[in-house]
Amino acid sequence: MTKKFYQETPAGRLDRLALKASLQTFYQERQSTEMPELIENYIADFKLPEGVLPSLILDGQSFSVPMVTEEPSVVAAASNGARLVGLADGFQGKGKSQALLGGEILFLDVDQAVLATFIKDKEERLIEVAKQAKPSMAARGDGLKALAFEVLDDRHSKLAITVQTGLAMGANAVNTILEALKKELEDFAPFIVGAILTNSGQDALVSVEAGVPIEALGGLRAAEKIVALSDFGKVDADRAVTENKGIFNGLSAVVLATGNDYRAVEAAGHAYAARTGRYQSLSEWRLSADRKQLLGRLTMPLNIGLLGGAIAALPMAQRNLELLGNPDLDTLKKVVLATGLANNLAALKAVAGPGIQAGHMRMQARTLAIQAGAVAGEIVLVAEQLSKKNRIDQHEAEKILGELRSHDA
Template structure:
């Protein structure tokens, strides 16, 4: 019992602490080493020198808030998850849902595979069947040539695995599957595809239109699941509503788009924090949402009345990397990996999909109970207070006053409240 209480207390008041105190709590809880504690305290970011090397026409760097969502229990391991987002309530919602799920055993994950796919489109083909047979007959030679184009991945135990071929109208498409190990794989795939293109053209007496990695990473699927006691959600009626909301997102495209955007509120935040390609991850996820030839909600929530539990599941392509790109260049990204205890690519993918499922649970629960705006109100008021010129010491006063008065949160009302507070201060202290 003592051990359980210690676990509950280690994040106590985290959201109310000052920034430096939160960093100290991360360190005290074993999520941060001395080196990265200093990086976070000094707020070290991507240097202008490095930025100038990794993008064109560079003029500055751009900052976004980085926060922590504690309470995640994934496959029996506890995580404090770094998230980069400017949208109010995302981190709070993820942490809230994670805490509920942790009380019921946490998230369970399955990795269905960890490979990437690239494709070469051939055209001007006279005999498709003959061309296909020639490619298959020379598959070993083609794979060997692909590996010769990128020998370093072979040394690390990866490399080209197999070919698949499809006829799509006037195109013969050759799909190359590659084990990219800890990398995301774009450079590996694109180099290999360029390497085998001339041989494919020669074998089939055709022309290659292009050779390119596909972001639709259907061989890098990860599934996260959880089971939650309906009592922790507010009762059976809430659990049933969440289940119905999940069903609704499967059949209504208008709802599905917003439903999935909510999932990516969490996923993007972790993908960005870890220096990965959030655009590629989103493209893969939205394509996967349309895998049944209709755009659908990505999560599935089912209420099991026999055991009184809500069961959730999310499967997504998640080809993230633990090396390459900006991962080794940005101090904030390096700090994020330190907080996550240096996960490999597979572990990171499991964390990210679990965060997506948690984010969705929090959003749907809010929608079917109090409504989405209630959770946003305080953070929205803070943002508007800052935008209206409130100083740090005035923000909480403005927010508390407008919530007490229960008036509409907009710039005009925020400015009135700020003026009232400043007038009171002048009367009392001048």
């Protein structure tokens, strides 16, 4: 019997794709022994560069923060922002974050009054069923912490649960508990549309704050412009989208480097940014009462973990946690947020000052040098010359490279 595509080995899949020889060899050379079981239909590893933010001060402790991203200026911006905040007291975590993840059983056209009464009468039984579904979680004090029936409108309603997930992000645990609860609601099965976790994370908010001496920003006027830009992010959704993207530039790079789900983190962040009905920036910057410091704050949901999922299967994720000093989960969350706030500060400072393009183009020059064929030490030399040109494109990079090699010959 012919194997299905997903049943093939990575080499077998490449054979069935009938690729030209050079492309097949390209993929074969990028296969590994660690990755084939992580996804379906694996054919090769797609690599992204990892950089490090060498010193981020959080609650008096210095962290070396791994960042995985393909965008040239992200690590440089994070390092710049962290340096500015480090001139004062560094970043400060606010409160204790909670490892909580929600889930929902969704009902359509059910008799809401009857279902509400059923859930109220059976609450103790439902709690016990949740414990039995994940006994190891319950034994260590985690597991189901709350459940509530919610009417959304005359047709839509849900049973919402909140699960304390411990050191794991907890997606599989929440879904397992939901499936167990669904069986207890068998009488209402015809009205159940689905049972699934929610990534909204409204119960798992994390906050960090930062202060920067206004002299480090170029003085009071420069700090006032950053505050004005921050205010625009509260009243202009178009500005807020771009500001939040800048936050996620840094934040998601750390989430990815630690083997966590950056897509879930970003989805939760954007939902939180729109919680008032108006999409707004996640961060806020203002002047201190004595007008000597620029003060920033970032608050958003953050459901990530230290165990389970891809973390256990990705050696780089494990090593990156070691690079961070193997922090506890609360500390890791605040390091992630602090990195996002550092990127935010650097971007606002650039926009309020010389503009964002100058820094971007300096980093883009390296990419263009590589595309032009520069290797090793040539990359920096070509990038340096290219960044001084009025015209910065691949054609100009190729011209500079040619002149450099001609001179060396």
